[in-house]
Amino acid sequence: MYDLTSVLEFDALSQVRPGSSILISGPAMSGKQRLAYDILADGMDGGDGAVVVTTGDGAGDVVEEFRSLVPDMDDAQLGVIDCRGDGGDQEVGNAHVHHVSSPGDLTGIGIGITKALEGLHNAGNDRGRLALISLSTMLTYTDKKTVFKFCHVLSSRLDSAGYIGVFTIDSGAHDDQTLQVIKQAFDGMIDVRDAEGGGREARVLGLAGEPTDWQRI
Amino acid sequence: MYVDMQTGTVETIMSNSDLPVVLIVEDEPDVAETYKLWLQEEYEVRMAQNGDEGLELLDDSVDVVLLDRMMPGLSGDEVLERIRERDLGCRVAMVTAVEPDFDILEMGFDAYLSKPIRSEQLHETVDNLLDRSEYDSLLQEYYALVEKQATLEATKSSAELAESDQYDDLTERVAEMRDQLSDTLGGIEDDSDFIATLRGLSEEDNN
Numbered sequence: 001m002y003d004l005t006s007v008l009e010f011d012a013l014s015q016v017r018p019g020s021s022i023l024i025s026g027p028a029m030s031g032k033q034r035l036a037y038d039i040l041a042d043g044m045d046g047g048d049g050a051v052v053v054t055t056g057d058g059a060g061d062v063v064e065e066f067r068s069l070v071p072d073m074d075d076a077q078l079g080v081i082d083c084r085g086d087g088g089d090q091e092v093g094n095a096h097v098h099h100v101s102s103p104g105d106l107t108g109i110g111i112g113i114t115k116a117l118e119g120l121h122n123a124g125n126d127r128g129r130l131a132l133i134s135l136s137t138m139l140t141y142t143d144k145k146t147v148f149k150f151c152h153v154l155s156s157r158l159d160s161a162g163y164i165g166v167f168t169i170d171s172g173a174h175d176d177q178t179l180q181v182i183k184q185a186f187d188g189m190i191d192v193r194d195a196e197g198g199g200r201e202a203r204v205l206g207l208a209g210e211p212t213d214w215q216r217i
Numbered sequence: 218m219y220v221d222m223q224t225g226t227v228e229t230i231m232s233n234s235d236l237p238v239v240l241i242v243e244d245e246p247d248v249a250e251t252y253k254l255w256l257q258e259e260y261e262v263r264m265a266q267n268g269d270e271g272l273e274l275l276d277d278s279v280d281v282v283l284l285d286r287m288m289p290g291l292s293g294d295e296v297l298e299r300i301r302e303r304d305l306g307c308r309v310a311m312v313t314a315v316e317p318d319f320d321i322l323e324m325g326f327d328a329y330l331s332k333p334i335r336s337e338q339l340h341e342t343v344d345n346l347l348d349r350s351e352y353d354s355l356l357q358e359y360y361a362l363v364e365k366q367a368t369l370e371a372t373k374s375s376a377e378l379a380e381s382d383q384y385d386d387l388t389e390r391v392a393e394m395r396d397q398l399s400d401t402l403g404g405i406e407d408d409s410d411f412i413a414t415l416r417g418l419s420e421e422d423n424n
Contacts, residue, residue: 110415111323114408146418148363149356152398153414156405180367184391 019159026192049125060090079116104141242271
C-alpha cells in the first residue's frame with residue numbers, strides 16, 4: 001500500500017492500492033505539478049523509485065528539481081521520459097533518461113517508460129510512483145479517445161509493476177465531455193483549486209468511499 | 218483460395234471462416250510444413266515461401282503473421298514495413314535465429330520467436346497475439362461506452378441522470394467491460410503487450 005498522507009492529509013489517501021492511477025485535476029497554475037512532484041519525492045524519501053513523464057520541463061530540470069526535493073536521492077532512483085522532442089544535452093547524472101520525439105508519440109513514451117521501469121528495477125526499486133505531466137499537452141497532440149486508451153493501458157502496466165501513477169490535467173483547458181471521458185480511465189481523482197482568501201484547497205474522489213470535502217492544503 | 222507451396226497446386230479449401238487465420242512466411246519448406254502441422258488443427262493456415270508471396274496472400278482476414286527474418290528477397294523487416302503501411306491490423310511475430318534485444322519492439326514487431334521453435338511455444342505466441350487483438354477491440358468497445366456515458370454526464374443534470382435508465386444501464390456496462398478488459402491478457406502482462414498495444418493506438422490515430 002502507498003500512504004500519501006504526509007503530502008495530502010486525507011484518510012482516503014492513507015492506503016492507496018498498488019496499481020492505482022490518480023488524476024490530479026485543477027485550473028492552470030493551481031499547483032498540480034508541484035503536488036505530483038511532492039508525491040514522488042515523498043516516495044523517494046522512503047526508498048520508492050520515481051518516474052516522470054514530462055511534456056514541459058526538460059529532463060535535466062526534472063533531475064535538478066528532484067535533487068533539491070530529495071537531498072539524499074540516488075540518481076538511479078529516478079527515471080525521466082522527456083517528450084519535448086529535443087535531444088537534450090542537460091546534465092542528468094545516473095538518472096534513467098529517455099527522449100521521445102513528441103507528446104503524441106505514444107509508442108516512444110511506452111518504450112521510455114519500459115526502459116525506466118527496467119532501470120529502476122535493476123537498481124533495486126520494486127515499488128515506485130509515476131507522474132505524467134501533463135495530459136493536457138498530450139491532448140493537444142492527439143485526440144481524447146487515444147489519450148483515454150493510453151491512460152488505461154498505462155494504468156494496467158503500472159498495475160503489473162505494483163506502481164501508482166499520478167497524472168495532471170488542466171481542468172480549464174478542455175470541455176466537460178473530454179474531462180468526463182478522461183476521468184473514467186482513472187481509479188480516483190484529486191481536485192485542486194484556489195481557496196477563497198488565498199492558498200489552495202483539495203478534495204479526493206473515488207479512492208475510498210464518498211468524495212471528501214474540500215480541505216485547505 | 219489456397220496455394221500449396223509444396224506442389225504449386227491451387228486448391229480451394231472449405232472456408233473455415235470461424236478459425237483465426239495464420240500466415241506463415243518462411244523460405245525453408247520443411248520448417249514451414251512443421252509449423253503448419255502444429256497449427257492447422259486450431260487455425261486456418263496459409264503459407265508463403267518469401268516476402269513477396271506473403272504480401273500477396275495478406276488481406277484483412279489474416280490475424281497473425283509468422284515472419285521469418287532472414288529470407289532471400291524481401292527481408293522480414295521490409296515485409297513488416299509494408300504490412301504496417303497497409304494498416305491491416307494483423308499481429309506480426311518475427312521468427313529469428315538469434316535472440317533479439319529490446320530493439321525488436323522498437324522495430325515494430327509484436328512478438329518474436331527464436332529458432333528452434335517448439336510446438337507449445339508457437340501456440341502460446343499465436344494465442345497471445347490473438348488475445349491482444351481481442352483486447353484492442355474490447356478497449357475500443359469500452360471507449361465507445363465511456364464516451365456515451367460522458368456525453369450524458371456533460372449534458373444532463375444529476376437529477377436527470379438519477380432518473381435515466383439509459384444512464385444506469387451504461388454505468389453497469391462500463392463496469393462490466395472494465396472487468397472483462399483486466400481479464401483479457403491479465404490486463405497488460407508484460408513489456409511486449411504494453412508496447413504492442415500502444416503501437417496499435419498510434420496506428421489507429423493515424424487513420
